[in-house]
Amino acid sequence: MFIEYLPGETLLHRLDVRTKMLGFLGLIIISFLFQDPKYQLLIVSVTGLLAFWIKIPLQKIRGMLIPLIPIIISIILITGFTFAPGRFDYVSSQRILFYALPGERLGATVGGFMMGSTFIFRLFSMMIASSVLILTTSMDDFTQFFQKMKMPVEVSMMLTTAIRFIPTLDKKRRQILEAQRARGTKFNEKGIIGSIRSYIPIMVPLFINSIMMANSLSMAMLNRGYGLTRTWTSMREIVFAPRDYWVMSFIVLLITLSFFVRFRLQLGVL
């Protein structure tokens, strides 16, 4: 299942959703400014501390990371071998460690491996940061955010309805699966066509049921006045608190500092 709101009372929970979104954006910018894995490691540590602060469920993190291991390894290998020495500014990065093929072909560069690590660290900080964002922000806050960003009401309406119906559809899927298994459907047919064919008895009723449900949902929505006006009453007006201004200034300052380090001091490149 997807990650859900984790109730809590930390500063991160209490911050305005817009502040958090700005922070997330800032993190993306800073992370893409630097190529050096050392800087990326710093960013990962900071996001890691944030995650630790909100008492992130470790089980979930582990569950997310384990399937990524093959991707991590392949990213490092690919960048290691494919980044030609000419793409790096520093001599130390241009150094070739060894050749994969005889005749000095497909050389593994130091810079390439470092670039690979940067990609990985970037992936990690994004993952951790987005988890922190989702875990500390309620669904309500997100719809508020969409509304504040002047997105049409329909967007947040669609979003909440979709989330509301995930468990319902999942239940339907299980019921259909059981009904078809009871009629002797086998789900282990061989070959691609075989396995597609064996899912037709699941997919067709699922589609038909979804359409029927959508039909009565549309009736229920009309019954309750949906579409009479183009807008609706906001359930909760979000307002900036003093802490939001503090945090926002801090984020802006941090971004500026990063630009200074990267472009004035020319640090953090390979």
Next chain:
Amino acid sequence: METLENEIRQVAICLKNLSYRYPNTVEPSLKNISLDVEKGKFILIMGSTGAGKTTLSLCLNGLIPQLLEGKLTGGVRVAGKDVGKTAVQSLSKVLGLVLQDPETQIIGRRVEEDTSFGPRNFLVPLEEIKQRVNQTLEKVRLQGYNHRLSEELSGGEKQRLAIAGVLVMEPEILVLDEPTSELDPAGRSEIYATLADLRRKKDLTIILVEHSSEELIYKADEVVVLNQGELVWRGVPSELFRNLPLLRQWGIKPLPVSQIGWYFYEKGWITLAEIPLDIPSAEGLLRKLLPKYGHWQGHLQGQAQRQMQVPVPPDQGFGSGQSKDGLFRHELHLSKKAIAVQLKDLNYQYNSDQTALRGINLMIEAGEFVALIGRNGAGKTTLAKHFNGLLKPTSGEVIIEGMNTLKYDTSDLSKIVGYVFQNPDHQIFSATVEKELEFGLKNAGFKGKEIKERVEQVLWYTGLERYRSLHPFSLGKGERQMIAVASILVLKPKVLIIDEPTTGSDWTGVQTMMALICKLHTAGTTIIMISHDMDLVAQYAKRVIVLKEGGILLDGTPKRVFSNEQILLDSAIVPPQLCRLSFQLEDILGPEPFIEASEFTAMFESREQSGCL
């Protein structure tokens, strides 16, 4: 001027020569309906499936013709507004419509979010919304549920939330289209209690479309009967329910006690108005008539004899003593009959560590007709899913026709155990009825000629022949239910499990389905039926198993099980009406209850016979 206004205010709903035909159909669904409903009344709309009840309720709030097209003639005025000219959304302020399936009427993830949906669309200020939401939740007995997730509510709670969703807009009229058809008895009584509350608190006009009648007969002011799109009867409920021939004609289920009364009426012993509609009046009537016409002395002797033959221990029937007794009984028959289902110390735990079944020992012989009853969550379906291997025991064994379910896959067991689920729409996926029936046979590895023969046979057996090349979804719910059964029957299962075979069917549909099940039972199929309908269980099952909290509470013949009224009530089961009547007459009838009307009337027939002799 003033009188005119008064008149308009008095009439909540006014239908004039209303006719409607769905697009792409020949036959109109509503024909020339004229009906005035006074403000503050509670009207019951009854009739068989396809009579036009749902169509009528959709006409009332303008979904017909504004969302569904088709040909509409005549006029509909609701609270003085012309429905044809007012948007559905604006009408929702005067008329709230609650539909059958609670699941698709809930829009919000949380209770509060859902209830506030309506007023938010009308741009009601936030403070007022909060106040209204709390008031409305209290009205439907959901106070304090504000922050609960809607998906975690029970069926009854969900439907009450759906009612709250329309009530929060403060309509003058509330229309409910079979709001209880998807609910269990507990959920149903919650809805009726809520409606009774609403009636008391506010002069709300209520229109209720419903199949069942026992609970409603004294609550409704009036009944309107629809039959094939026409309004055929209108009047006081008690008058309708005393007229049994009319009920049969329109496919409405009569009250069991009225069947006894009708017998007396036909004999000329009582007038039509004296036909009882509830237990106390039936009791009084029987006590009055028995000395006069009955042969109850002789009957008592018969009762005594019967008691000698089959001793019924008064307070036994559950616990270890009973199961040993039951086991003994089965061992006696072991040599004669094969065992269809055998459970040894069955325990089952869901992944969430929640124990669903505990220590179940059970033996069902081939050819038995067993009913599994119990409140929602008692473990009925969980138990039944063990019979065809959909669930495997956490510990213990399940042996079906000699096959241990741990060693076989559901697809192998499906040739022996047929399982018909509650909702036929979860399995129908073919373009014609015929192909739908072939599917199971192909899975089982049958070829050409054999498939054809079997499909032919089952089509004839279930009466689906005329629909063979039609698309299943073009048929009504009753027929789709029959297709679901037929698609299992082609496999010629030795054991047939039917989960709630009659939910949402009308009286005629129930009888057709039960006649089919009986026919199968007579042919030797072992039937295991899960049902909430106690009248059906009492009438058809030969053995009743009551489950409670994952264990077997009672196991025995319907008469024996239903005589434990107190134990059943603890498990939220109300014995059938006639059983309850015989408890009232215990001093005359003895401890073993009667479960059929004919048993009561037999007390009077013996007299006549002896008179003739």
